[in-house]
Amino acid sequence: MGTISRQLGVHHDAINRVLSQAGILKAERSQRASLIDDYLPFVLKTLEQYPLLCASRLYAMVKERGYTGGPDHFRHLIAEHRPRKIPEAFQRLKTLQGEQAQVDCGHFGHLTIGQARRPLMAFVMVLSWNRQIFLRFYLNQQMANFLRGHEAAFECWQGLPKVRAPDLGEFTLIPV
DSSP states (O other): OHHHHHHHTOOHHHHHHHHHHTTOOOOOOOOOOOTTGGGHHHHHHHHHHOTTOOHHHHHHHHHHTTOOSOHHHHHHHHHHHSOOOOOOOOOOOOOOTTSEEEEEEEEEEEEEETTEEEEEEEEEEEETTTOOEEEEEESSOOHHHHHHHHHHHHHHHTEEEEEEETTTTEEEEEEO
16 A cells, blocks of 8 residues: 555555555454344345435334444445445546647537527637636537637637647647
């Protein structure tokens, strides 16, 4: 744990959290008997059937079956047994100030203008270094509006694309 923490320059608690999310458990400690042991098969079966069931409802169900422990301790124990989503790995991009921007478009429903129903589209460009966002809405997703969005973002940031990385869909910006 300490070696990974030092090599990545990340706090050991973050390493513990990521490893536990990936299903890699810490070194085993001796197991002591717990109040929940007799009810664990019921709890696991219930969580398998209803994975989003809240701990307070599950506590009430187990309490009806004779569990004598408190709700806080029960909630803590259930957190260890609750099914977890499979984590996705990613690596944060590190860029220089104003170097790269990422572009995307999004659909935001429809507008009624007169008797015409038009789609509301958003052009979004985000600077990778400081996550500054440029947003502009258009009434369609035609290439002309896509290019207008680029021009408006470059004018706002006083920069333009130098290199396009085709595999990432990103631009490198240089000052004008």
